[in-house]
Amino acid sequence: MTQRQTVGQPVDRTQLIIAEILKDDDNKYCADCDAKAPRWASWNIGVLLCIRCAGIHRGLGVHISKVKSLNLDSWEPHQIAMLREIGNRRGREIYEANLPEYFRRPQTDFALEQFIRAKYEQKRFIAADFIPPTPNADAVNKELNRLEQLSKKRPTASKSLALAAGSKESSTKPQSRASKPAAKAPPLPSRTADIIELSPPGPSKKSTSSPPSKGAKKPSKPAASEALIEVSAVPSAQPEPTPATTIQVSSLPVFMILTPSLRHMGRY
Template identity: 55%
Template sequence: MSSRSERDKAKQLQEKCQSVLNALLRDEDNKYCVDCDSKGPRWASWNIGVFLCIRCAGIHRNLGVHISKVKSVNLDSWTPEQVVSLQQMGNSRARAVYEANLPDNFRRPQNDSSLESFIRAKYEHKKYIAREWVPPQLPKVDWEKEIEEEMEKQRRKKKTGE
């Protein structure tokens, strides 16, 4: 069984992840699903770094985890590395990468089967990807250290009666 301070640290880490995710969703580029343009995405593919609506999240799940790793923004637990992946990419950068070679007259599909075909072409077959793009290495993130320092500050404040 973990100690209370470990549980508190884990809780604060989740709160920080959730706070960053919510801030990312307020960003203009992330207010719409990266694939179909639906308003208010609540899902994300953290390895691709994009925000999705529930319908596109289901299609991404069908691609398999070797292509897309999907989580609910609100219902699932997140690691700092997963959140940083979304910070680094985001929907507008992902479109610039994965849709670099879309035809000028392209219109986003709306029905389920053509939407799935588009998503498969985009991420599985990389049909429209920018040829020069190289996925970035994820930086090592140490939010736990920040949280520990913050908790220690709070403990000292309580001790001194501030």
């Protein structure tokens, strides 16, 4: 049975190597049916498979094909080394060396199973000079150690990058804030508003302060008799009459005002 990764466990560094293997153009398709994006592999044969062909390979038995999931199962260095050594391009060169020239790959499940059994179990199309390779597990171990060292240095580098980004962000933010008020400066007052404020008062104010027109009569000077009446009517010791008293005297008929003063002067 294969050992699967548990939830919360750190990402296995072997997945980084498997991701590099999947970048090869020939490894982007199933080695048996050409289906896209294979996610399974027969590690002892060294080819990548789709889920349908992987099920057929399991039916062959582990003595012929040992199938594992690329991203769900854990991988040993010698197993990864076999995938790197063979791969789909070389696997077809080995196991399909004597395939008919105009052979069309089967698509039905039954025909596909017959083809896979003939290819790997019966080895009907295998190259005559094929010798099973010995996987270089030491090279994979060195690669895993290198990835481990990089993973230890990566947090320090990421912290320094974060600090540099924070300082750059803090230095650039005040400039952007300071430039905003300049962009939103209030508009200058228009010439129309200035003309309105500097213009003289309206016609209503002019009428109160303007000199009388030519047609209006000039107020006549008070007669000497009226001046004497006002002087004799108001005692010298009393304060000046209020506007109300003056209005009352001026409102009386002329004969009532003139009679006492004329008698005083000896005319009546």
